[in-house]
Amino acid sequence: MNKSLFFIFFFIATSVFGENNQDMNWNLTKGASRVSSEVYSLHMIVFYICLAILIFVCGLILFSIIRFHKSKNHVPSTKSHSLRLEVLWTIIPFIILITMAVPATKTLISMEDTSSSNLTVLVTGSQWKWHYKYLDTNISFYSNLATSPYEISNQRIKRDNYLLEVDNPLVIPINQKVRFLVTSDDVIHSWWVPDFAIKKDANPGFINEAWTIVNRAGTYRGQCAELCGKNHGFMPIVVIAKEQTEFKKWLLNQEKKMEQIKLEEKK
Numbered sequence: 001m002n003k004s005l006f007f008i009f010f011f012i013a014t015s016v017f018g019e020n021n022q023d024m025n026w027n028l029t030k031g032a033s034r035v036s037s038e039v040y041s042l043h044m045i046v047f048y049i050c051l052a053i054l055i056f057v058c059g060l061i062l063f064s065i066i067r068f069h070k071s072k073n074h075v076p077s078t079k080s081h082s083l084r085l086e087v088l089w090t091i092i093p094f095i096i097l098i099t100m101a102v103p104a105t106k107t108l109i110s111m112e113d114t115s116s117s118n119l120t121v122l123v124t125g126s127q128w129k130w131h132y133k134y135l136d137t138n139i140s141f142y143s144n145l146a147t148s149p150y151e152i153s154n155q156r157i158k159r160d161n162y163l164l165e166v167d168n169p170l171v172i173p174i175n176q177k178v179r180f181l182v183t184s185d186d187v188i189h190s191w192w193v194p195d196f197a198i199k200k201d202a203n204p205g206f207i208n209e210a211w212t213i214v215n216r217a218g219t220y221r222g223q224c225a226e227l228c229g230k231n232h233g234f235m236p237i238v239v240i241a242k243e244q245t246e247f248k249k250w251l252l253n254q255e256k257k258m259e260q261i262k263l264e265e266k267k
Contacts, residue, residue: 039107134251143170145236190225219240
């Protein structure tokens, strides 16, 4: 019993205060986008409500055990029901559910609103790589795993980003709304970037939509989150978010490269 209580309180403490300890962080990350922050806030609201319910119920049980213990010669109540209690335990859970449902609904509606985007990227999954196409431009490329085969076969020391590095990362601007159209060439994949709170299935013959507004520049990593074959674990996602001026420069350089490739193909 004492061990069980210890593990319960240990889990609660690390869940609440874990974000201050990067080596033992069991909580969600706040991410780098507006939606991911909303998801984090929603998660914490629900967590604290559940924690309050847990404390109340456990406290009520302990109070009842101590206050009405058999050794104190209490006479059991003969009441079979209480209208007041039945009304309370119907109304209170209803209020709790509404408290959780309102912000959850707002967040879900926000996550599905892909309108008024500044940039649209077509994301296509295939066994076992990602293809990115910037719509309204001639820029498109494949993004393949860049981890050395020697690391995979344990012939070299694995680096920090083992199986989470690619040859051609997706590049997007910060503080602009980027819409993703997610589909597949073959089987079902799933485009998952935790820092953006995006996880969209890539279904062949269908197009799913997602969007993000990244708040800060940086490199963000994800993976295919749908079992898609023997090399499913070798299908990472790397997104580099740049300042808008840097992104425009990158865009111009990529367009020049694509034009050169087309000229060489014609020759």
